[in-house]
Amino acid sequence: MDESPYDSELLLQELLAHHPDLLAGEQMNGDAPRRWLLVTREMAVPDSEQGSGKWSLDHLFIDQDAVPTLVEVKRSSDLRIRREVVGQMLDYAANAVAYWPIEQIRTRFELRCEAEGAEPDEMLEEFLGESDDPESFWKRVKTNLQAGRVRLVFLADVIPSELRRVVEFLNGQMDPAEVLAIEVKQFVGSGMKTIVPRLLGQTETARQKKASSTQPSRQWDATSFLERLRERRGDDPVDVARKCLEWAHERELYIWWGRGAVDGAFIPSLRDEHGKSILFGVWTYGRLELQFQHMNRRPFRDIARRRELADRLQQIPGIDIPDDRLTKRPTFDLAVLQEPDALQTFFNAFDWMLAESRNTTFAQ
Template sequence: MAKVYVLNDDGSTEVMAGIHCKNEDLELQRILELNPDLMPGDQINPSDPRRWLVVKREMPVPDPSTGDNRWSIDLFFVDQDAMPTFIECKRYNDTRAKREVVGQMLEYAANGHYYWSKDEMRTFAEEAAEKNGVSLDEEIKRLQPEDTESVDVFFQHVQDNLREGQVRLVFFMEESPPELKSVVDFLNKQMERSEVLLVEARQYERDNMKIVTPILFGYTEEARQVKKTVSVTTGQRRKWDKDSFFGDLRERVAEEHYTAVKKVFGKSQDLKSELSWGTGKVSGSFSAKWPHLGKYSVFTVFSDGSITINYGSFKNTPEQLEFIDFLSHELTNRVGLSVPEDYERRYPNYKIEHWTRNVDELISVFELMIEKYPGRESV
């Protein structure tokens, strides 16, 4: 371990003692969870330093054969571009750091989109934000201060990136063996869509003060060029508008489905909703919000014709819980949409064929919603 020196006023120096972790849970995982900036975002991308949202510590990984949670990832972050970041923390003396952990991380990258939906990831992130005394909406605004992207659209991007294999794998260690550095360097040069990185969080101690110095390995200029090439070809997020949304919709769905989406859009305007457009790379979206109902959108429609009901955004007050109870009841009985048992935490997405056949009934629910909650008071 490299030495760290303390420079005294008289010009003399003292060496800070390097220390090795004894408790991986407390001295690596817990420290990183509480201080996500120990992930050196400025070293990963100097021109646009990465900012982090903690989704969950000990992210459950289900067994594909049974569906039961069998494993867990130490930490799951996303950055401001909605790139999923899997982090495994290992002590220097943990021999697994040299062997099965590498294969385990690659398996997560290959199959992550089978493990978690955007709704599950959003729920975990909401719980993490609540534990820190803030809302997830505030966390997203911190992550993207110049973007108006809604929480539901942001997690749609996270899900899209999982499906496309655009993920980041990070080994977070106090010190790494040379052979692991070689493996990380090799993988990062070969993998176009995924980043494989190693962060050494070296720790030093003196007079009851501990210093952590995170250093990045694995991101050579050669590796950066590989990622740069693929990022140009796969495209960046775009700002959709009415013309581009309905143009994309027309190319992707049947005429009767196109007409149904137009009806919902038109009725949203008639009912004086605030409409916002998404920034998806693959699919466009619009979200309808009525400020007197709350600061989040009630639903989001995508240019593949699917619709998401944003129950989980309305659970902070008894009035909001009463509102989504009404909404779930009407959507079940009038439209025939299935509603999860824990709907108050969820953002169920319905494919186009599941709701357009009852589009008039869906519109009647929105009309009844505004009639019952006309805007005199916020719920």
């Protein structure tokens, strides 16, 4: 088979969108190969807080550790690949870290899924498996962005030596950001076509330095969760969280435990052969997050039924849920539920929700 050039840069971009493995995740980390979730192509990058988008990034991916990965694609015939593309990518990264709201990233992912006829939650859950839940994942993406923990990738059919030297230098100097280049050669012959990616720019020194500075995730459980909550907020929120956990266990709900490096969560959900509906999440920093956005099981797919649940919850002083939050994840402090009457009203509201969900299923 002979090496063959790509017909166009657009073709190379489309190949990457449909085959994310071209990002050579196993070459980046042999012990834990990187897996890729495509957020979108042509991601707008603003140059101010209110900016709509001065530039357009070729591809935005996120790996399984919630690290945003900015990819710029060029052909070797494009002279900009030797110098201009470096400044371009640094512009993207500097402004993305400063001005990309996580809501925009999440919305672009959802729009991309919908355009392809896919369900965003199902696609994300398939990507994450049992290792994470969607809410915790997006929070980690936000945390990584705020910390500048991003990955910049230059992808081309041929990486010029000038670009490779710059990438190696930047990757050695930038921390926690990572800068890499991937050469994707195409070979054609005998009626066959093979595409071979090769990672460049990751020196052993840089790899070890970044590995040592990366904070590992942890698997939370009831004991570690309550200890962390007590450290951060004291005894009163711990009592509320413990009772929420006991309530969920008594109703035989599925409990998902987070894997955040710093903060954890437990998230009860109703799961059986009829579907799934996530109820709420409790976090180690002392807040409770209502999961309206993920109440996907009948009858609470209906906004009117969500409004009924919200009205029951709003009987608790300190909880306000406007209509525009019925498709989102409104939060409030656990202190709101410290009074016994408030906590009982909260449990009554979700007992009603569970009964309605099960009765609707049985009636079908």
